Amino acid sequence: MSEAVLTVAQMVAAEKAAMAAGTSEWELMLKAGQGAAQWVHRAAGGRPVTVLCGPGNNGGDGYVIAEDLGSRGYDVDVIAPVEPSTDTARTARSQFGGDTREQGPFEHAIVVDCLFGYGLSRQVEGVYRELLEELSASDCFKIAIDVPSAVRSDCGSTLGPLPRYDLTLALGAWKQAHFLMPSMAMMGAKELIDLGLPLDDAHGVLSSRPALSAPAADAHKYTRGLVAVVAGEMPGAPLLSCEAGMRAGAGYVKLFSDRSHPDAPADLVIVEDDLDEALEDDRIDALLVGPGLGRGETSRERLAAALTSGRQCVLDADALHLLDDDLLEGVDPSRILLTPHEGELAALCESFGVEADGKLDRARSLSAATGLTVLAKGPDTILVGEGTTLFFPQGSSWLSVAGSGDVLAGICATRLAGSRSPMEAAQDAVWLHHEAARLAGPAFTALQLAHCVKPAMASFL
Ligand SMILES: NC(=O)C1=CN([C@@H]2O[C@H](COP(=O)(O)OP(=O)(O)OC[C@H]3O[C@@H](n4cnc5c(N)ncnc54)[C@H](O)[C@@H]3O)[C@@H](O)[C@H]2O)[C@@H](O)CC1
Ligand SMILES: [K+]
Known part of the structure; x- marks a missing residue:
């Protein structure tokens, strides 16, 4: 799997390229949501899960996660302040068999944050802010999908409350915010879910552990440097x-x-x-x-x-x-x-x-x-x-x-x-x-x- 680190513009371009090559946005969302649900399942181990769904495709991922967990027999509580605003998120909503609520409070021990992903574009206010504040104050196990919802994906700064997450699941590729302060320190463990996106031209890369070697058999002090x-x-x-x-x-x-x-x-x-x-x-x-x-x-x-x-x-x-x-x-x-x-x-x-x-x-x-x-x-x-x-x-x-x-x-x-x-x-x-x-x-x-x-x-x- 590529360890590319992308800007939002590069991410959108990679997704467009995948779609031009024949994968629909819905297929990408299904793969992302189901890949994330597998991690949520590992963390939840059967305990009830609350999913917070926002208006865009990050919220769409949330419905896929909720549906996947529901089909595994989980008790899932979905909080969605508004109806989805993108076609693909609407498809995800229609495929989710359960009910939704418009606001908290939430009680479950596992909370999955799908309010906003890389589309966050302004200060988080109103009901969304209240949900993130409730999440910050809660001692539940917190999982951020793609990025924490108040984080700007390109620079790691925040536009609202930033809870301390236990797990962050990056979808398709790392975003710059995964490795920039202050957001990187609040994401908990980070896992990357591969969506098969074309990422070969990325200019940003996550450094991989170097393999160093012992001096050559005929080394002397000057050949070693x-x-x-x-x-x-x-x-x-x-x-x-x-x-x-x-x-x-x-x-x-x-x-x-x-x-x-x-x-x-x-x-x-x-x-x-x-x-x-x-x-x-x-x-x-x-x-x-x-x-x-x-x-x-x-x-x-x-x-x-x-x-x-x-x-x-x-x-x-x-x-x-x-x-x-x-x-x-x-x-x-x-x-x-x-x-x-x-x-x-x-x-x-x-x-x-x-x-x-x-x-x-x-x-x-x-x-x-x-x-x-x-x-x-x-x-x-x-x-x-x-x-x-x-x-x-x-x-x-x-x-x-x-x-x-x-x-x-x-x-x-x-x-x-x-x-x-x-x-x-x-x-x-x-x-x-x-x-x-x-x-x-x-x-x-x-x-x-x-x-x-x-x-x-x-x-x-
Ligand atoms: N495009 C794709 O192919 C895929 C995208 N995926 C998901 O899609 C996400 C990006 O989706 P979107 O571009 O729809 O963006 P988001 O879902 O991140 O959010 C954008 C939506 O939120 C609204 N919004 C932004 N800031 C707000 C604020 N402060 N208060 C209230 N509303 C606000 C915008 O008007 C827009 O409706 C990714 O992070 C990822 O989770 C995944 O499903 C994988 C596939
Ligand atoms: K999120």
Whole structure:
């Protein structure tokens, strides 16, 4: 099954293409509703089910689900504030053998929300709002069909009450909201129901778990990748990047620094030479610049030296605040990976004159304008480059700790040094970062997270 992530416009186009190829909308709805009913049945295990049906085709799916459950012997209560407004939803309504009510309250332990899907177009008010408020307040098992009803499918923001769901069943393809905040955190477990739609041309894709490999039998430290972390004014952050990079598969990690690092581990090589001289080492495969760099003139010079060295670079933290058109002059953008959080992404957009709203559009527009690969990190992580957008499953919320980004940048640099493209390196890094956090458990420090990158590697070998 394809793991495409679509906009609403792309979803509508895919459904039209399926219909042009001979599948009717009713057949798609039947497949969607029956596929969803199978999941509802698994969750309900025979307990009574309430289905909330809206006016459009999402409501139509609800009638199919209700009919399917009824035919399995379920006690089904359907609440539909208005009659269906589309032909296909009317067909679904006419095929449903039971009665409906116009409003709550509902009492059943399982509630299936089919009020609105990707057709949500305005603020949720009146009886629909009351139903979603009742759902929020209820301790029932909540299932959202396609998307939670108050969620805008393209951006994950809300137009009404957003209950915490236990299960969300995406129909035909993932929508962007399934992997964007705030909606992604409220959807519970997510399952995709395949409708056989043509999705091959999708530009948005759910990142799949990478398969990493052990070094080749004849590997030596340089073939595995030499990473150089360019330090600056603050010693702690680049050290964290090194600690993580050393555990993500690099053969050699060096810290280019003219300051003392009494806390550095014995197995980290610190190069105190003049930076230009240090950068002349042909064996360097990737550079990391930014953590602890500072934003003064000397920091800018160090960043410029790294960029003009022609090496592949990961730019993070302060480097993202310094970066501009002048620094990128003559630099091949396909060799550069940026790892901004939301504030850094906004600053970058300002520096490069990119006007866009929201994290997703900003990351896409920045990458399109500069040719750089952009890993927009945070509770929802988006990777944009080579004309593709990758979305990721949610990581641990404990990653919201100082130094977490330095760890991610260190892993990115190591993966980049190991013959991976910026897109591949960033993808590996996000998975390793998430897995390290899972292994680190609750309330870890950034250094503990960096140490867990080593066991995290084992999960992908
Ligand atoms: N088109 C297809 O081929 C298929 C579509 N499917 C379902 O169809 C859904 C999309 O259906 P629709 O495009 O009909 O849209 P929806 O069912 O999501 O809702 C649109 C309807 O709700 C109304 N509406 C929107 N926002 C409202 C608000 N805040 N308050 C009150 N009314 C509001 C609109 O005027 C319209 O009548 C998908 O999410 C999916 O569940 C599935 O059945 C699979 C097949
Ligand atoms: K819904």
